[in-house]
Amino acid sequence: MEKLLLTHASELVTASGRRALRGREMREIGVIPDGAVLIEDGLIAAVGPTERIAPLAGQCETLDCSGRTVLPGFVDSHTHFIFAGHRAEEFSWRLQGESYMSIMERGGGIGATVGPTRAASEEELEREGAKRLASMLRFGVTTAEGKSGYGLDLDTELRQLAVMERLSGSQPVEVVSTFLGAHAVPEEYKGRTDEYVEFMIRQVLPRVKEQGIARFCDVFCEKSVFSVEQSRRLLTAAREMGFALKLHADEMVTLGGASLAAELGAVSADHLLHADERGIRDLAQSGTVATLLPATAFCLREPYADARRMIDSGCAVAVASDYNPGSCYTNSVPLLFALCCLYMHMSVEETITALTLNGAAALGLADRIGSIEPGKQADIAVIDCPSRHYLPYHTGVNLVERVIKKGKIVL
Ligand code: NIG
Numbered sequence: 001m002e003k004l005l006l007t008h009a010s011e012l013v014t015a016s017g018r019r020a021l022r023g024r025e026m027r028e029i030g031v032i033p034d035g036a037v038l039i040e041d042g043l044i045a046a047v048g049p050t051e052r053i054a055p056l057a058g059q060c061e062t063l064d065c066s067g068r069t070v071l072p073g074f075v076d077s078h079t080h081f082i083f084a085g086h087r088a089e090e091f092s093w094r095l096q097g098e099s100y101m102s103i104m105e106r107g108g109g110i111g112a113t114v115g116p117t118r119a120a121s122e123e124e125l126e127r128e129g130a131k132r133l134a135s136m137l138r139f140g141v142t143t144a145e146g147k148s149g150y151g152l153d154l155d156t157e158l159r160q161l162a163v164m165e166r167l168s169g170s171q172p173v174e175v176v177s178t179f180l181g182a183h184a185v186p187e188e189y190k191g192r193t194d195e196y197v198e199f200m201i202r203q204v205l206p207r208v209k210e211q212g213i214a215r216f217c218d219v220f221c222e223k224s225v226f227s228v229e230q231s232r233r234l235l236t237a238a239r240e241m242g243f244a245l246k247l248h249a250d251e252m253v254t255l256g257g258a259s260l261a262a263e264l265g266a267v268s269a270d271h272l273l274h275a276d277e278r279g280i281r282d283l284a285q286s287g288t289v290a291t292l293l294p295a296t297a298f299c300l301r302e303p304y305a306d307a308r309r310m311i312d313s314g315c316a317v318a319v320a321s322d323y324n325p326g327s328c329y330t331n332s333v334p335l336l337f338a339l340c341c342l343y344m345h346m347s348v349e350e351t352i353t354a355l356t357l358n359g360a361a362a363l364g365l366a367d368r369i370g371s372i373e374p375g376k377q378a379d380i381a382v383i384d385c386p387s388r389h390y391l392p393y394h395t396g397v398n399l400v401e402r403v404i405k406k407g408k409i410v411l
Pocket residue numbers: 080109110113220248251296322324325326327328
């Protein structure tokens with residue numbers, strides 16, 4: 001049996017649970033002083049104070065975590081990390097006052113990443129993707145979701161998903177794939193959005209299903225992109241084919257995406273900067289996780305999602321990066337902690353839950369990852385600071401020292 005023992009963590013944060021925590025529950029993260037974790041064959045075997053756990057271990061490799069905080073590995077449940085080309089000039093146009101949507105409407109935005117991504121070889125997409133995953137790992141991320149959506153044609157969408165499938169097996173970060181063919185309407189379907197939705201439903205979704213390369217189907221439900229009706233049509237078809245659902249909802253305007261996600265039983269509704277009272281109520285009364293992406297609001301200089309109201313209304317809130325070449329070219333976890341705690345009025349404990357257990361729940365994986373408790377996969381981050389309070393306090397600084405994935409030290 002392969003064993004690894006972590007001892008003497010000044011704080012061991014367990015974040016225990018096998019489902020998303022909602023509302024007030026999000027504060028209950030479980031902190032064990034002088035904590036230890038015993039790992040056997042990639043799974044967590046025992047958790048508790050060092051004096052109780054160490055004697056159970058016998059002779060085995062031991063990692064002394066004195067002065068360190070030990071947390072579940074972070075789950076980045078919303079990214080678009082497979083793409084080619086960059087859009088640095090768009091960032092500068094936005095600095096000069098132009099909006100994300102107006103850049104998109106004049107041919108920039110998502111459409112500007114489609115050309116380079118279609119032209120990129122599978123090897124190139126894989127090489128760049130691997131680098132980005134390595135960067136996520138350095139921030140303590142042990143599982144990441146990734147979306148297609150920069151092909152907007154059959155071949156490239158399948159290629160993006162195939163690349164993610166391969167990457168999931170070839171480096172430490174586990175990748176969960178989402179089909180986002182309805183990310184934008186490509187040039188060749190301009191003015192024919194309904195036909196494009198039909199093309200996705202009849203030609204592309206069935207191929208994705210057949211190849212078994214995506215767990216989720218997502219849509220960018222937004223004014224001038226895909227309407228609530230078009231999103232409902234596509235997601236309903238996807239659900240019938242067996243996909244779990246996600247939705248880019250109420251990002252730029254209040255359109256009703258939050259309510260649609262709740263109505264369809266989506267696993268998560270994401271962004272939600274402009275979710276209104278009704279949308280928040282519908283999410284609170286559903287099993288749909290509200291996934292907030294504060295770095296996007298920050299980079300677009302848009303107002304932050306109303307996390308406080310969502311949590312106080314009883315929603316299950318997750319936080320993720322939205323890492324992509326346009327609206328949010330960052331995968332920085334320390335930035336997320338700073339934004340959540342300083343500007344979204346989330347406590348450190350709520351933010352930890354949002355980035356671990358609730359992130360796992362936003363991927364339908366809360367029974368296997370997202371917390372440090374017996375039976376779960378041993379995905380763990382060792383942080384070089386004496387308590388969780390340093391996560392926002394040592395602002396913007398990456399304190400991750402070691403990462404354990406499936407029981408192996410990978411960083
Ligand atoms: O989540 N809003 C739509 N999609 C991404 C942006 C992707 C891009 O700009 O390339 C988002 O913000």
